Amino acid sequence: MREARPSLAAIVVRGLLYALAITALVLFAPTEQHVFIYQGF
Amino acid sequence: MQRGAAHYPITWGITLVFLALIDVGVTHSLLLWGPTAFEDTRDMRRVVFAQTYQAARKIYAPDPVVRTPVALLGNSRIFLSARESFVQPELARLPAARDASVVNLGIFGAGLGDQETLVRHLGRLHPELVVLTMGTSDLLGTAASPLAGEPARLLRVGWASGVEPRDTPVERVDRWIRTLWPLYRFREFARAALEDRLARRPDPGPFPEHFASTRALFDYIHGSKGERVEVAYRAWRAAPAFAAFVDYLKIGSDGYLELARQRAAGPPLTEQSPGTRVLDAVLTRLAGGPWTTIVFLMPENPLIELDAAREYHRPGFSAEAAAIVTRVAERHQVRVVDARAWMPAEAFIDFDHLMPDLSGFQRPFAEEIAAALHA
Numbered sequence: 001m002r003e004a005r006p007s008l009a010a011i012v013v014r015g016l017l018y019a020l021a022i023t024a025l026v027l028f029a030p031t032e033q034h035v036f037i038y039q040g041f
Numbered sequence: 042m043q044r045g046a047a048h049y050p051i052t053w054g055i056t057l058v059f060l061a062l063i064d065v066g067v068t069h070s071l072l073l074w075g076p077t078a079f080e081d082t083r084d085m086r087r088v089v090f091a092q093t094y095q096a097a098r099k100i101y102a103p104d105p106v107v108r109t110p111v112a113l114l115g116n117s118r119i120f121l122s123a124r125e126s127f128v129q130p131e132l133a134r135l136p137a138a139r140d141a142s143v144v145n146l147g148i149f150g151a152g153l154g155d156q157e158t159l160v161r162h163l164g165r166l167h168p169e170l171v172v173l174t175m176g177t178s179d180l181l182g183t184a185a186s187p188l189a190g191e192p193a194r195l196l197r198v199g200w201a202s203g204v205e206p207r208d209t210p211v212e213r214v215d216r217w218i219r220t221l222w223p224l225y226r227f228r229e230f231a232r233a234a235l236e237d238r239l240a241r242r243p244d245p246g247p248f249p250e251h252f253a254s255t256r257a258l259f260d261y262i263h264g265s266k267g268e269r270v271e272v273a274y275r276a277w278r279a280a281p282a283f284a285a286f287v288d289y290l291k292i293g294s295d296g297y298l299e300l301a302r303q304r305a306a307g308p309p310l311t312e313q314s315p316g317t318r319v320l321d322a323v324l325t326r327l328a329g330g331p332w333t334t335i336v337f338l339m340p341e342n343p344l345i346e347l348d349a350a351r352e353y354h355r356p357g358f359s360a361e362a363a364a365i366v367t368r369v370a371e372r373h374q375v376r377v378v379d380a381r382a383w384m385p386a387e388a389f390i391d392f393d394h395l396m397p398d399l400s401g402f403q404r405p406f407a408e409e410i411a412a413a414l415h416a
Contacts, residue, residue: 006046014046015055022056023063026225027232032194038085038117038149 067231068223074102077237078244083264092120092148093192094230096159099144100166107142110166111410112332114156115174116186118339120147122395122402123174126250131407138411144168153179153319154189154204160326161199170413171327174337176393177362177381180316183303185296188319195229204319252398258390263293278387283347290391297391301353310362320369328373335413336370336377338363340384340402342392353392376416378409 006014046052067073080091103110113119125143132138144166146159156173163171182188189204198220202208219226252258255274260267273289290298310316327334345354363379370377388400395402 006049011046011049011052012055014052016059018047018052018056019059019063022060023224026228027235031229038088 064222064224068101068227072238073227073231073234074098075234076244077234078242079233079237081245081247083245088149089151089191090195090229090233093195094233096146096148096192097162097196097227097230099146100162103144103166104142107144109140109142109414110168111141111143111170111172111414112163112166112168113143113145113147113172113174114159115147115172115337115339116151116176116179117147117149118176118394119174120145120149121390121397122339122400123147123406124248124250124397127398127403128407128410131403132410135407135411137415138407141169141410141414143410147174148192150186150190151192152182152186152188152190153316153323154187155192155196157204157319157323157326158189158193158196158198160323160330162196163330163332168332170410171330171332171334172337172410172413173323173327173334174339175320175366176339176341177359177366178304178393180310180314180320180362180365181304181307182316183300183307185300185303188316198226204322252396255396255399258396258399259293262390266293269293281344281386283344283349286344286386287353294391298353301392305352305354310358310365312365312368317365317369320366321372324369324373324375328375333413333416334373334375335409336366336375337409338366338377338379338381339393340388340395341381342384342386342389343382344386344389345392376413380405380409 077094079087080095082088082091113123123143123145125145128143128145132141132143148155151159153175160171179186193203193205197203197216199216200220202213224231249257249261252261256267256271259270259274263270270289270293273285273292277285277289287298308314324334324336341359348354359381363377363381367377367379383405384395384400384402388395388402390396
């Protein structure tokens with residue numbers, strides 16, 4: 001029996017959610033933190 | 042049974058399309074590059090981050106009035122002394138440079154390794170001329186002024202390693218992703234810009250376009266200590282002894298004096314020193330670019346020669362370092378402008394930094410830019 005493919009709308013919504021999740025991960029995942037206190041003047 | 046959308050390649054194809062749209066929407070818009078409050082911070086723990094963001098903006102979202110860009114690379118020496126608002130009117134007076142627009146990419150504390158990273162982005166700016174400004178002490182890396190620091194970390198891109206000897210596979214892959222994916226490259230800046238826009242913090246205001254007096258300058262730099270600094274500065278001007286200048290610096294610039302002491306006590310400089318090798322790496326990149334490059338040795342305060350106790354300088358160091366810079370530059374057919382003796386002591390805030398605007402450095406500097414453009 002052929003399996004039913006999700007509707008195009010479902011695929012687009014899922015694609016958008018994945019893109020937003022990846023973007024949030026990129027923006028808000030912790031990054032290397034350095035505190036460099038400039039004392040040059 | 043129906044399989045989930047995640048099992049279909051088209052879902053991931055559409056994810057990539059949305060990621061590309063989000064990327065363009067953030068990295069080509071005011072969301073990332075619009076005015077922010079954080080970039081004007083006076084907090085010395087954040088100032089390098091803020092100025093690195095400003096340098097990135099000048100490259101990736103340039104001012105539309107910029108016609109023939111002249112990129113100025115360097116640290117606080119050039120950040121302070123060659124602000125666009127000081128140099129541009131001087132360039133307008135010179136026929137050979139009338140179309141030139143200076144783009145000051147100076148960042149406080151930026152070392153030569155940071156410049157090597159910044160040069161990797163310069164192609165986006167399409168400069169006609171690149172002026173690599175440096176002090177002779179920039180060949181020395183110290184704890185307070187490392188050869189490569191936060192700007193190199195924030196702006197790292199490219200397929201080849203930077204000047205840091207440490208380059209793990211994870212760091213390499215991270216740099217490659219930053220090279221391919223602008224949002225990933227600028228994520229620290231994007232996060233700061235988003236937080237800024239959501240939190241609406243008060244903006245301390247941009248760096249002043251002009252300074253009317255030393256008092257106005259000291260008030261800007263030292264805040265509530267401005268008046269005391271001005272009194273001590275006037276005392277030195279009235280009786281210009283070396284000790285009086287150090288007394289003036291002790292009021293508002295203790296950290297700077299410590300930096301000068303670290304440099305004076307630093308390791309000897311040779312052709313094989315890390316700083317020399319990093320300069321060679323920067324000039325290798327600059328000489329390969331489609332622009333003219335000059336190395337500009339920044340003015341040094343002649344007062345330092347009166348430091349009899351050798352606490353803040355090493356006698357002969359400046360000449361040795363300048364000779365090394367000249368030899369490295371010659372290998373790359375890059376001209377060196379030696380401006381170390383251009384300015385008198387009263388043009389300086391300390392041993393290294395010229396007084397912004399008040400020193401008048403912008404006039405001879407603009408003439409040098411015009412000469413380089415005309416050459």
